[in-house]
Amino acid sequence: MKTVSKAWEKIFQQQGKVFMEPHWDMPKVIKQLKDIKAEKVLDLGSGTGRHVINLAQNGFSVYGLDNSQEGINTTKQWLKTEKLNADLVLQEMTEKLPWEDNYFDAIVCVQVIHHADIAAIKKIIAEMERVLKKGGFIFVTVPKLKNQATKYKEIEPNTYVPLDGWEKGLPHHYFNPEELKDFFLNFDIVDIHLDQISHHCMSAFKL
Numbered sequence: 001m002k003t004v005s006k007a008w009e010k011i012f013q014q015q016g017k018v019f020m021e022p023h024w025d026m027p028k029v030i031k032q033l034k035d036i037k038a039e040k041v042l043d044l045g046s047g048t049g050r051h052v053i054n055l056a057q058n059g060f061s062v063y064g065l066d067n068s069q070e071g072i073n074t075t076k077q078w079l080k081t082e083k084l085n086a087d088l089v090l091q092e093m094t095e096k097l098p099w100e101d102n103y104f105d106a107i108v109c110v111q112v113i114h115h116a117d118i119a120a121i122k123k124i125i126a127e128m129e130r131v132l133k134k135g136g137f138i139f140v141t142v143p144k145l146k147n148q149a150t151k152y153k154e155i156e157p158n159t160y161v162p163l164d165g166w167e168k169g170l171p172h173h174y175f176n177p178e179e180l181k182d183f184f185l186n187f188d189i190v191d192i193h194l195d196q197i198s199h200h201c202m203s204a205f206k207l
């Protein structure tokens with residue numbers, strides 16, 4: 001199945017920085033990163049850069065990956081304005097990540113990994129696991145509710161492709177907490193809660 005859609009490229013081109021403020025949990029995440037003395041942090045699916053900026057402002061060595069050229073360009077411009085640095089990579093998250101094993105102390109991934117089918121999501125999680133150090137921290141958010149469109153095509157259990165709306169054509173897998181626990185089996189999950197926009201927010205450490 002083709003899981004790659006550039007719906008967000010178009011959204012960023014037409015709407016610019018859709019997300020300006022960091023996710024509500026970021027102050028807590030930053031504290032957690034400081035507690036484990038994290039240095040290298042990956043923002044997987046970095047979009048237009050709100051978390052790249054937020055993490056760089058807090059002194060971490062920040063890496064971002066996204067398949068949207070517009071997102072990467074906007075992030076670069078934003079970094080320049082703020083006089084900050086980060087390593088940004090334009091790449092599909094479903095491909096092998098361009099870092100060696102155990103490279104990162106932490107990974108932040110907000111509203112990203114659900115944009116794939118189950119097989120691809122499992123592959124992405126395996127790659128997150130590979131590039132993260134033992135004891136490394138992850139903060140992942142994924143949607144619970146199907147509210148992106150008025151019409152959908154179900155392509156497998158709980159995975160739908162919106163047939164209209166901004167994210168038309170981009171697969172969405174809708175998670176439940178039990179499934180998160182199944183998928184992130186090699187992690188010690190310390191928290192799962194719902195945020196203000198009905199996304200499950202998971203904090204976990206690699207076992």
Ligand SMILES: C[S@@+](CC[C@H](N)C(=O)[O-])C[C@H]1O[C@@H](n2cnc3c(N)ncnc32)[C@H](O)[C@@H]1O
Pocket residue numbers: 003004005008009019044045046047048049050051065066067068071091092093094109110111112115
């Ligand atoms: C809802 S946005 C979230 C962006 C960012 N994490 C944030 O919180 O501001 C989803 C992001 O995932 C990226 N994305 C979707 N599918 C992708 C893929 N196959 N490979 C890499 N990035 C992808 C999009 O380009 C977009 O930047």
